[in-house]
Amino acid sequence: MLEIKNLYASVDGKDILKGINLTVNAGEVHAIMGPNGAGKSTLSNVLAGRDGYEITQGEVIYKGDNLLELKAEERAQRGIFLAFQYPVEIPGVSNVYLLKAALNAVRTYQGLEELDAIDFLSLVREKMQLVKMDEEFLYRGVNEGFSGGEKKRNEILQMALLEPSLAILDETDSGLDIDALKTVSDGVNELRSKERSIVMITHYQRLLDYIVPDFVHVLSDGKIVKSGDKELSKELELKGYSWLHSEGPAA
Amino acid sequence: MAEQKQQIEEFVPSEYSAGFVTDIESDSLPPGLSEDVVRQISAIKGEPEFLLEWRLKAYRHWLTLETPEWAHVTYPEIDYQAISYYSAPKQKTDGPKSLDEVDPELLRTYEKLGVPLEERARLAGVAVDAVFDSVSVANTFQDKLAEEGILFMPFSKAVKEHPELLKKYLGSVVSYRDNYYTALNSAVFSDGSFVYIPKGVRCPMELSTYFRINAANTGQFERTLIIADDDAYVSYLEGCTAPMRDENQLHAAVVELVALERAEIKYSTVQNWYPGDENGVGGIYNFVTKRAVCRGESSKVSWTQVETGSAITWKYPSVILQGDNSIGEFYSVAVTNNMQQADTGTKMIHLGKNTSSTIISKGISAGRSQNAYRGLVRVGPNADNARNYTECDSLLMGDTSAAHTFPYIEVKNPTAQVEHEASTSKISEDQLFYCKQRGMDTEDAVSMIVNGFCKQVIHQLPMEFAVEAQNLLGLSLEGSVG
Ligand SMILES: Nc1ncnc2c1ncn2[C@@H]1O[C@H](COP(=O)(O)OP(=O)(O)OP(=O)(O)O)[C@@H](O)[C@H]1O
Ligand SMILES: [Mg+2]
Numbered sequence: 001m002l003e004i005k006n007l008y009a010s011v012d013g014k015d016i017l018k019g020i021n022l023t024v025n026a027g028e029v030h031a032i033m034g035p036n037g038a039g040k041s042t043l044s045n046v047l048a049g050r051d052g053y054e055i056t057q058g059e060v061i062y063k064g065d066n067l068l069e070l071k072a073e074e075r076a077q078r079g080i081f082l083a084f085q086y087p088v089e090i091p092g093v094s095n096v097y098l099l100k101a102a103l104n105a106v107r108t109y110q111g112l113e114e115l116d117a118i119d120f121l122s123l124v125r126e127k128m129q130l131v132k133m134d135e136e137f138l139y140r141g142v143n144e145g146f147s148g149g150e151k152k153r154n155e156i157l158q159m160a161l162l163e164p165s166l167a168i169l170d171e172t173d174s175g176l177d178i179d180a181l182k183t184v185s186d187g188v189n190e191l192r193s194k195e196r197s198i199v200m201i202t203h204y205q206r207l208l209d210y211i212v213p214d215f216v217h218v219l220s221d222g223k224i225v226k227s228g229d230k231e232l233s234k235e236l237e238l239k240g241y242s243w244l245h246s247e248g249p250a251a
Numbered sequence: 252m253a254e255q256k257q258q259i260e261e262f263v264p265s266e267y268s269a270g271f272v273t274d275i276e277s278d279s280l281p282p283g284l285s286e287d288v289v290r291q292i293s294a295i296k297g298e299p300e301f302l303l304e305w306r307l308k309a310y311r312h313w314l315t316l317e318t319p320e321w322a323h324v325t326y327p328e329i330d331y332q333a334i335s336y337y338s339a340p341k342q343k344t345d346g347p348k349s350l351d352e353v354d355p356e357l358l359r360t361y362e363k364l365g366v367p368l369e370e371r372a373r374l375a376g377v378a379v380d381a382v383f384d385s386v387s388v389a390n391t392f393q394d395k396l397a398e399e400g401i402l403f404m405p406f407s408k409a410v411k412e413h414p415e416l417l418k419k420y421l422g423s424v425v426s427y428r429d430n431y432y433t434a435l436n437s438a439v440f441s442d443g444s445f446v447y448i449p450k451g452v453r454c455p456m457e458l459s460t461y462f463r464i465n466a467a468n469t470g471q472f473e474r475t476l477i478i479a480d481d482d483a484y485v486s487y488l489e490g491c492t493a494p495m496r497d498e499n500q501l502h503a504a505v506v507e508l509v510a511l512e513r514a515e516i517k518y519s520t521v522q523n524w525y526p527g528d529e530n531g532v533g534g535i536y537n538f539v540t541k542r543a544v545c546r547g548e549s550s551k552v553s554w555t556q557v558e559t560g561s562a563i564t565w566k567y568p569s570v571i572l573q574g575d576n577s578i579g580e581f582y583s584v585a586v587t588n589n590m591q592q593a594d595t596g597t598k599m600i601h602l603g604k605n606t607s608s609t610i611i612s613k614g615i616s617a618g619r620s621q622n623a624y625r626g627l628v629r630v631g632p633n634a635d636n637a638r639n640y641t642e643c644d645s646l647l648m649g650d651t652s653a654a655h656t657f658p659y660i661e662v663k664n665p666t667a668q669v670e671h672e673a674s675t676s677k678i679s680e681d682q683l684f685y686c687k688q689r690g691m692d693t694e695d696a697v698s699m700i701v702n703g704f705c706k707q708v709i710h711q712l713p714m715e716f717a718v719e720a721q722n723l724l725g726l727s728l729e730g731s732v733g
Contacts, residue, residue: 048688050684050688051680051684052680073688075688076688076690084685088682088684090685091703092702092704092707093699094703101689101695105691106690109690141703162689162690
């Protein structure tokens, strides 16, 4: 599915990613943890094709293609989905409008017909139940005045609707209350499948109790310094990130 | 000539799809303005004496005036002697009696513009009074409207058939003395639309006029006069396009609306005159005076405008709230891109008691354009409990465009409530990336965000117009972001 090889990226001449190596196969769930400012969101943005990053070295292969050559919207159409750490408000644009435009963009790329209004609505309603969102949210401006937790839920609603091949969830758990965390996790688990890969960035072990990852990586200062299974996250919870440094840099 | 036309069409970029020139012979007066020209226009149109007198008074008044300079726009001095003040498509007879008599070339022009004439008109339920340059060439649905006693006709026809209405209302809202361009328009106006809705009648369909400037070097000075008698209702749509030319063209129209007791007039404009190219060459100077009076008690006038075209737009559709409990509304979207300049807004003049007005203005500036909102809310000493709510939002795209807001408030009655809100925002990188990450390309994303920004205004437009306006917003901002 995704192969990141020795990836270096910088912003305004400042190196942020410093040689990332990561392979994600179809059906796998990877968790990425790491201290603030380590470069986790940067990695997500680079994978999703955000402007403003200079790739100085390395390559990324997605479904056999050179990912870095594709425009952001092309990556999205080909099944890469990023759940934003800070979802953006778009005043006046109704949520339902964005959802429909997004779904039709993906469907058009897949050579499918656009859904008509009725089919679309029944599909959205079904997906909304998955994340226990009230229909009222369809007709509000995109994320406009949504609470922090509502925004995160809205991201997962979009993911459920778009059924991506590779979903990158950037701190989707932060800002969620305990019940919402459970709901969102159930939603994500529902979407786990042999064809779909998930990369989740989180600071909390708690999320990984709900969505059990196949692999856990620690990203620190632009590099993956340690990888393991879910036991690694428990160890981190106990000992903190400083424990990694005291062990010396992992190559 | 035919070959030249083809070339022109080939060079028309898709951004301005209405930029073609129709190849028909025109009857034009040579360029220049004098008392003689005014008399000739009046004679060509076979006008009654009172109208000629009125034109001449306007002309003589115009001679005493200087070009106004207070607007936030700059442009080279206009040579009024280089403009031709009358241009009409050549026709065999005096005027076409039916669509069959209309020059087919002309009908094709309207087809390209998507004007719903003939069958399409019937399906869409729109009555069209198409104004081509200076003369109305096709006027549909007269009969159906006539059944209701509604008058909807070219101005020149109204002059002949209903001189008493004209005498009573022409210039009663916008005096020829009002400003430089109203004086000029009053002197040389060639045609336009006239609407009268009798007492108690709700006009059963949207009335629509498409104006089009075709002949080169022709100023267009049309006049629109709409009267809604007691308890009447009408919704009127005005759409505008003009072909691309390197020279600038002047468009100085006057629109007067009169709403009597409990009457309501909705006036919607989608203005897409040629804006000039990205270096500011060519384009229409759109200097228009639009004003309504809510003369009757509980009457209502609503202006909705979506302005995407013209090199320079300079207009303030206004409402004089004379009748007690009358309501004035102004909903506006003004988009400027490249080198366009817009100075637009409204005046709400509260004279009657319990009058209320709402102003929603959305300005979008891209490229190196200038976009100004200028609005006046005046509450007179007798306007007890007058209320106004104004919201004025600007959206900037890129760093080289500018937005300005000039709100003027004059309150002479202590019971008045006047509220003003303003905001300036930008389409952020974050918003664009968010949309692209959901699979939309930049153009669609910009168009979606801009339409969201303008939602309150677009919602006021009748359905067919709303769709056209949404598309136009996207088109006119194409290429304005990364
Ligand atoms: N546009 C930018 N300009 C300058 N520095 C940037 C920019 N974007 C990111 N950085 C810097 O890169 C580093 C990594 O940021 P990033 O957002 O990827 O961290 P993170 O691992 O997601 O942190 P957190 O856990 O706090 O979300 C930070 O030091 C940040 O300040
Ligand atoms: Mg982050």
